[in-house]
Amino acid sequence: MIKQKGNIMDLEADVTYNGLCCYCGTCGAFCKEYITYENEIPVTKKKCYEIYGACYDFCPRTSFAPFVVERAVFGATRTDNLLGYYKGDILTARATDEVIRGKAQDGGVVSALLVSLLEQGEIDAAVVSKTSETWEPEPFVATKKEDVLAAAGSKYTQCPSVLGVGDAFEQGYKRVALVGLPCHIQGMRKVQLSTGFDVGADRVKILIGLFCTETFDMHMLRKKLEELGTRIEEVEKFNIKKGSFFVYTKGGKEIKTPIRKMRDCAREACNYCYDFAAEFADVSVGSIGSELGWSTVITRSEAGAEIVKKAEKEGVIEAKKLTEEQLKELKSLASFKKRENLKNIYDKTEPIRILNMQVEPEMLVGFLDDE
Numbered sequence: 001m002i003k004q005k006g007n008i009m010d011l012e013a014d015v016t017y018n019g020l021c022c023y024c025g026t027c028g029a030f031c032k033e034y035i036t037y038e039n040e041i042p043v044t045k046k047k048c049y050e051i052y053g054a055c056y057d058f059c060p061r062t063s064f065a066p067f068v069v070e071r072a073v074f075g076a077t078r079t080d081n082l083l084g085y086y087k088g089d090i091l092t093a094r095a096t097d098e099v100i101r102g103k104a105q106d107g108g109v110v111s112a113l114l115v116s117l118l119e120q121g122e123i124d125a126a127v128v129s130k131t132s133e134t135w136e137p138e139p140f141v142a143t144k145k146e147d148v149l150a151a152a153g154s155k156y157t158q159c160p161s162v163l164g165v166g167d168a169f170e171q172g173y174k175r176v177a178l179v180g181l182p183c184h185i186q187g188m189r190k191v192q193l194s195t196g197f198d199v200g201a202d203r204v205k206i207l208i209g210l211f212c213t214e215t216f217d218m219h220m221l222r223k224k225l226e227e228l229g230t231r232i233e234e235v236e237k238f239n240i241k242k243g244s245f246f247v248y249t250k251g252g253k254e255i256k257t258p259i260r261k262m263r264d265c266a267r268e269a270c271n272y273c274y275d276f277a278a279e280f281a282d283v284s285v286g287s288i289g290s291e292l293g294w295s296t297v298i299t300r301s302e303a304g305a306e307i308v309k310k311a312e313k314e315g316v317i318e319a320k321k322l323t324e325e326q327l328k329e330l331k332s333l334a335s336f337k338k339r340e341n342l343k344n345i346y347d348k349t350e351p352i353r354i355l356n357m358q359v360e361p362e363m364l365v366g367f368l369d370d371e
């Protein structure tokens, strides 16, 4: 990985106040004395005088070299431009344990894998995302089945999950799994592959990635729910399926709205992400392509392929190959995100940036004109 040059002030200028911070928690996970988070962005807790800081080095948004990471993690670069590098067939799968399926978002594959890895002693902790009544997700270090189940299900607002890896290390765990969105996985890979800073990231043994189109800004989501006639405190479950956003309330109401009407709730930083299928995880899991109650599973690394194969063999999950039609659906969503966001990335890198405003050179004169 290319050695980064930058400190916390550079991180603020290049990422935080440039609309690129994805609030993944990577910058502060191993520097808690210096960085804290307020209003979903990192802020300096104590002044840091490093010229080259771990925060800048680890951030997935300062730079990310996809092919370098693929070579380092998978030993090869991608063969599929939309889904990244993967091994074997893409599967549709579900947990065999009905209790897990009852709590999970889709097929419960993520939770089933974690429970099995914990119970077999393959990992001693799993960093997941837990939420309260108000759906503000927080990283949580799970060590047993009840913990994993308490954190099952998708939270469509952002969680600084990598902070949980720092917590797990502080609590002394040595074989840790992380569940995360593409941004968390990218951040964690940068930590693992950093040549500048060693935080003992070899203790993270498995990265389970979730497919992701975007996360919602908490403030905007609250407003949208009110427009839809409910409140966040009333929500039992959210889901996104076949182009619609579903809200299930505790009172048993189902509210359905087209997903395109939720676009204005997306976090700005998500517009600059080209990774749909958590391309750098050991195993990636999502719903698209699978029937209701099943999950789509992509195995990428040796470790990831081994875990899924073992889980199937031991009856922890049942799995079958995704059909051509289902694969088409998966690729189509990956392509949609890539096409849209690569345009945004291109547009953002073109204009001159002045104090976080994007200004075309010919417009500069307008800022000098008194009339």
Ligand SMILES: Cc1cc2nc3c(=O)[nH]c(=O)nc-3n(C[C@H](O)[C@H](O)[C@H](O)COP(=O)(O)OP(=O)(O)OC[C@H]3O[C@@H](n4cnc5c(N)ncnc54)[C@H](O)[C@@H]3O)c2cc1C
Residues within 6 Å of the ligand: 103, 104, 105, 106, 107, 108, 109, 110, 111, 112, 128, 129, 130, 137, 151, 152, 153, 154, 155, 156, 157, 158, 159, 161, 179, 180, 181, 210, 211, 212, 213, 214, 215, 240, 285, 286, 287, 288, 289, 295, 296
């Ligand atoms: C923000 C978001 C956007 C998504 N977008 C898509 C999409 O566009 N298309 C698609 O096919 N699938 C998407 N998914 C994935 C899908 O919703 C399911 O998470 C996935 O199918 C796994 O289902 P499961 O039943 O195996 O998971 P479960 O067994 O329910 O486990 C889910 C795990 O994810 C963790 N988790 C939940 N929310 C978050 C979060 N915000 N950050 C980090 N970890 C979290 C939980 O703690 C839990 O460990 C998205 C998920 C999220 C969180």
